Amino acid sequence: MKLNQIVEKKQLNQVVYLMGIYNPAVANKAKAGQFVIFKHKESERIPLTIADCNSKMGIVYIVFQQAGVSTAILSRANVGEQLDHFAGPLGNATNFEKVKSACVVAGGVGAAIAYPIAKTLHSQNAKVDAILGFRSKNLVFFEEKFQTVADTHIVTDDGSYAQKGLVTYSLEQLLNTKQYDCVFVVGPLPMMKAVANLTKEYSVKTIASMNPIMIDGTGMCGGCRLTVDGKTKFACVDGPDFDAHKVDFDQLIARNKTYQQFERHAYDKYCNLLKK
Amino acid sequence: MINTQKTKTPMPHQDAKLRINNFDEVALGYTVQQAQNEALRCLSCKNSPCTTGCPVNVDIKKFISQIVEGDFESAYQTIAKTNCLPAVCGRVCPQEIQCESKCVCGIKGQPVAIGRLERFVADWHAQRQTTQTSTCTKQKIAVVGSGPSGLACAGDLARLGYQVTVFEALHVLGGVLAYGIPQFRLPKEIVENEVENLKKLGVEFQTNVVIGKLFDVDELKNQGYSAIYLATGAGLPKFMNIPGEGLSGVYSANEYLTRINLMKAYLENSTTPILKGKKVCVVGGGNVAMDAARSALRMGSEVHVVYRRGEQELPARKEEIEHGKEEGLIFDFLTNPVKILGKDGFVVGMECVKMQLGQPDASGRRRPEEIPQSNFVIDCDLVIMALGTSPNPLLKNSTPNLQTDKWGCIVVDQNGQTSMENVYAGGDATTGSATVILAMSQGKLVAKSIDEKLKNQ
Numbered sequence: 001m002k003l004n005q006i007v008e009k010k011q012l013n014q015v016v017y018l019m020g021i022y023n024p025a026v027a028n029k030a031k032a033g034q035f036v037i038f039k040h041k042e043s044e045r046i047p048l049t050i051a052d053c054n055s056k057m058g059i060v061y062i063v064f065q066q067a068g069v070s071t072a073i074l075s076r077a078n079v080g081e082q083l084d085h086f087a088g089p090l091g092n093a094t095n096f097e098k099v100k101s102a103c104v105v106a107g108g109v110g111a112a113i114a115y116p117i118a119k120t121l122h123s124q125n126a127k128v129d130a131i132l133g134f135r136s137k138n139l140v141f142f143e144e145k146f147q148t149v150a151d152t153h154i155v156t157d158d159g160s161y162a163q164k165g166l167v168t169y170s171l172e173q174l175l176n177t178k179q180y181d182c183v184f185v186v187g188p189l190p191m192m193k194a195v196a197n198l199t200k201e202y203s204v205k206t207i208a209s210m211n212p213i214m215i216d217g218t219g220m221c222g223g224c225r226l227t228v229d230g231k232t233k234f235a236c237v238d239g240p241d242f243d244a245h246k247v248d249f250d251q252l253i254a255r256n257k258t259y260q261q262f263e264r265h266a267y268d269k270y271c272n273l274l275k276k
Numbered sequence: 277m278i279n280t281q282k283t284k285t286p287m288p289h290q291d292a293k294l295r296i297n298n299f300d301e302v303a304l305g306y307t308v309q310q311a312q313n314e315a316l317r318c319l320s321c322k323n324s325p326c327t328t329g330c331p332v333n334v335d336i337k338k339f340i341s342q343i344v345e346g347d348f349e350s351a352y353q354t355i356a357k358t359n360c361l362p363a364v365c366g367r368v369c370p371q372e373i374q375c376e377s378k379c380v381c382g383i384k385g386q387p388v389a390i391g392r393l394e395r396f397v398a399d400w401h402a403q404r405q406t407t408q409t410s411t412c413t414k415q416k417i418a419v420v421g422s423g424p425s426g427l428a429c430a431g432d433l434a435r436l437g438y439q440v441t442v443f444e445a446l447h448v449l450g451g452v453l454a455y456g457i458p459q460f461r462l463p464k465e466i467v468e469n470e471v472e473n474l475k476k477l478g479v480e481f482q483t484n485v486v487i488g489k490l491f492d493v494d495e496l497k498n499q500g501y502s503a504i505y506l507a508t509g510a511g512l513p514k515f516m517n518i519p520g521e522g523l524s525g526v527y528s529a530n531e532y533l534t535r536i537n538l539m540k541a542y543l544e545n546s547t548t549p550i551l552k553g554k555k556v557c558v559v560g561g562g563n564v565a566m567d568a569a570r571s572a573l574r575m576g577s578e579v580h581v582v583y584r585r586g587e588q589e590l591p592a593r594k595e596e597i598e599h600g601k602e603e604g605l606i607f608d609f610l611t612n613p614v615k616i617l618g619k620d621g622f623v624v625g626m627e628c629v630k631m632q633l634g635q636p637d638a639s640g641r642r643r644p645e646e647i648p649q650s651n652f653v654i655d656c657d658l659v660i661m662a663l664g665t666s667p668n669p670l671l672k673n674s675t676p677n678l679q680t681d682k683w684g685c686i687v688v689d690q691n692g693q694t695s696m697e698n699v700y701a702g703g704d705a706t707t708g709s710a711t712v713i714l715a716m717s718q719g720k721l722v723a724k725s726i727d728e729k730l731k732n733q
C-alpha cells in the first residue's frame with residue numbers, strides 16, 4: 001500500500017462518505033478528538049476530524065459531508081487513488097480524565113466525530129448515552145456502531161425514524177433522570193449552542209468540538225480563531241474542544257458565513273464543469 | 277577605471293500602472309551591461325566596510341571585482357562561500373541597513389547597489405548551473421522546518437556527507453519564502469529552484485509532517501537521527517485584542533498572504549476563497565504590512581497603511597515602501613486602531629485615534645502616544661493585522677524539556693545548541709521574527725556545530 005492511498009470508500013448516506021486512508025504514522029498517533037488536514041488536486045486545505053483508526057493496518061478513517069468544491073473533489077476520489085496531502089493528527093485529543101458517566105450528543109455528520117469519543121469513553125468503562133440527531137431516516141448512519149459502545153437514542157427532525165424532534169428534547173429528558181460528569185457535543189453550530197444553553201441550566205460540564213474555517217491547522221494563520229471566555233483562541237492549536245458554556249457561538253456562526261457567497265458560486269461552477 | 281556616477285544604476289521595473297494588475301515580479305534585474313556599469317562604481321576600499329555590514333560577511337569587494345572582470349561564476353562562488361541563498365537575499369535583504377549602509381559611495385551619493393549585484397550574479401548562475409551532487413553516508417540528521425534557516429542547514433550538512441531529512445508541516449516547502457513573501461517580490465520559482473538543488477544534493481524532504489504532533493523530538497531520536505535542528509520560525513500571528521477583531525473581514529497578514537501565496541486565491545479558478553475589499557486597512561509598518569498592502573492593491577482594493585508612528589519609523593525595506601507608494605498605497609501615519617466596526621458580521625469601518633511621538637523608548641524609537649479625543653472612523657470593509665508574529669507554541673508544548681524564554685523563543689547557546697542534548701535551534705524560532713539572512717546564517721552555524729560534534733563519534 002502507498003502512503004495516503006484510499007483503501008476503503010463507503011457512502012453512508014446521500015451526502016456523507018467514509019474513507020479509509022493508509023497512513024500508518026497518523027493511525028498510530030491519533031487520539032479521539034484530533035483531526036487531519038487534507039488537500040487533493042485543486043481542493044482547499046480542509047480539516048476533517050478523525051472518525052476512527054486501525055493502527056494495526058495503518059488506516060485512518062475520515063467521514064465527511066459533501067458540502068462544497070473541496071469535499072466534492074474528495075468524494076470523487078476512488079479506492080486506490082493517493083491523496084496529494086494528508087497531515088495530522090492535529091489539535092488536542094479530547095480530555096476524558098475522570099469521566100465516569102457521559103452523554104455524547106451529535107448532529108448530522110457530527111456523529112462520525114462523536115463516535116471515537118463514545119468508543120474511548122466506553123473503553124475506559126464509563127457509562128455512555130448517545131443522542132444522534134438527523135434530519136430524516138435516510139440520513140441516519142453509524143447507529144449500529146454506536147450501539148456497541150453506548151446506550152443510543154436516535155432523533156429525526158421529521159419523525160421519519162425513531163423519536164421525532166431535536167437532540168435537545170432527548171437530552172433534556174435524560175438530564176432530568178441522570179447525572180453526567182460531562183456532556184460532549186459535536187455538530188452544526190446552532191445545535192451545539194442550543195445544547196450548551198440547555199446543559200448550562202442543569203450545570204453539567206459540556207465540551208464542544210469546534211469546527212471553524214482553517215487553513216494550516218498549526219496556529220500560523222489565525223483564521224480559525226474564536227472567542228472563549230472573552231479571550232481569542234485558535235481552534236487548531238488550543239482546541240478543537242472547548243468549554244461549550246464559554247464559547248461565543250454567535251460570533252463563530254457569523255464567521256463561518258464569511259465565504260458563503262464565494263462557496264456557492266464556486267460549487268455551481270464546479271458542478272457545471274462536471275456536466276460538460 | 278572607476279565609474280564616478282553618483283547614483284545607483286537604475287533597475288528596470290515593471291511599470292507601476294501595469295504591475296498593480298498582476299503578481300509578476302516588480303524588479304526585473306540588471307543586464308550584464310548594467311551590472312558591470314554598477315560594479316565599476318565600487319571603490320575597492322582597502323578595509324571593505326561593506327563586508328562588516330553583512331550579517332554573513334560576504335566578500336563583497338571581491339565578488340564585485342569579479343563582475344567587473346566578467347567572471348560571473350567566480351563571483352557566484354565568492355558569495356556562495358558564506359551565503360547559500362543569494363538569489364533570495366539579493367531580493368529581500370534590508371541592504372540599506374546592512375552592507376549598503378557602510379558603502380563609502382553612500383556618503384556623497386548613493387551606495388553601490390550591492391543587493392542588485394548579488395541578485396544579478398545569483399540569477400546568472402541559476403540559468404547555467406551544473407548539478408552538484410554529494411554522497412550522503414554519514415549520520416542521519418533531522419531538520420524541522422523548511423524556511424531559509426532549515427534549508428541552509430540541510431544544504432551544508434548534505435555537502436558534508438550527512439543524510440538529512442527535512443520535515444515540513446505545510447504541503448509546500450520554503451517557509452515564509454513560500455507562504456509569506458509574495459510572488460511579485462520573490463518569485464516562487466526561485467525558492468523551488470533552491471529546494472530542487474538540495475534534493476539533488478541528497479536532502480530528503482517530507483511535507484505534511486508536524487513535529488510535536490506526528491512525531492515528537494524524542495521519537496525522532498529513536499528513529500535514529502543523531503542530531504535535530506529546530507527551524508520552526510515565528511509563525512504565530514498577533515492581534516490587537518480590540519473589539520471587533522472577530523468580525524468577518526479581519527485577517528491576520530499571515531492568513532491573507534497564505535491565502536494568496538500558498539493557496540493562490542488570486543487566481544480565477546482557485547478553490548480557496550479570499551475577501552476582496554473595496555477599501556482595505558492594513559495595520560502595521562513592517563515588511564509584512566507592505567507585502568499584505570501591495571497584495572491587496574493587486575486584488576483591486578484601495579489600500580491604507582495605518583501605522584502608529586511616522587514615516588521615518590517605518591521598519592519595512594525602503595525599496596518596498598517606495599514601490600508601494602508608486603503603486604498607490606495611502607499611508608495614514610500616527611494613527612492607531614481602537615475598534616473595528618461591523619454590520620451583519622462583516623467589517624464596515626475602523627475607529628482610530630491620532631497619535632503623537634513622545635520620548636524615545638527602550639528601542640530608541642520615539643514612543644507613540646494617543647492624542648485624547650482625536651477618535652475618527654475610516655470606512656473600510658477589510659482589515660489586515662500585520663503586527664508581528666511570535667514563535668509557535670506547538671513544538672514547545674509537546675517538548676517539555678525544551679527551554680524557551682518569556683516570548684516563547686527557543687533558548688540556545690553560541691553554537692545553537694538548545695537545553696536538550698543534540699537538539700539545536702535557530703532562525704526566527706530563536707530570535708522572533710527577524711530576517712532571511714540571519715535565519716540562514718544560523719542554519720549554517722548549526723550545520724558546523726553538528727559536524728564538530730558528530731565527526732569524531
Ligand SMILES: Cc1cc2nc3c(=O)[nH]c(=O)nc-3n(C[C@H](O)[C@H](O)[C@H](O)COP(=O)(O)OP(=O)(O)OC[C@H]3O[C@@H](n4cnc5c(N)ncnc54)[C@H](O)[C@@H]3O)c2cc1C
Nearest residue numbers: 421423424425445451452456487509703704710711712715
Ligand atoms: C510577509 C513577510 C515578509 C518578509 N519580508 C522580509 C524581507 O523582505 N527581508 C527579510 O530579510 N526578511 C523578511 N521576512 C522575515 C523572514 O522571512 C524570516 O525572518 C525568515 O523566513 C525566517 O526563517 P526561518 O527559517 O527561521 O523560519 P520560517 O521561514 O518561518 O520557516 C519555518 C518553517 O517551519 C515550519 N514549521 C513550523 N513548525 C513546525 C513543526 N512543528 N513541524 C514541522 N514544520 C514546522 C513552518 O511551516 C515553516 O515552513 C518577512 C516575513 C514575512 C512573514
Ligand code: FES
Nearest residue numbers: 217219221222236
Ligand atoms: S488554522 Fe491557521 S491558525 Fe488555526
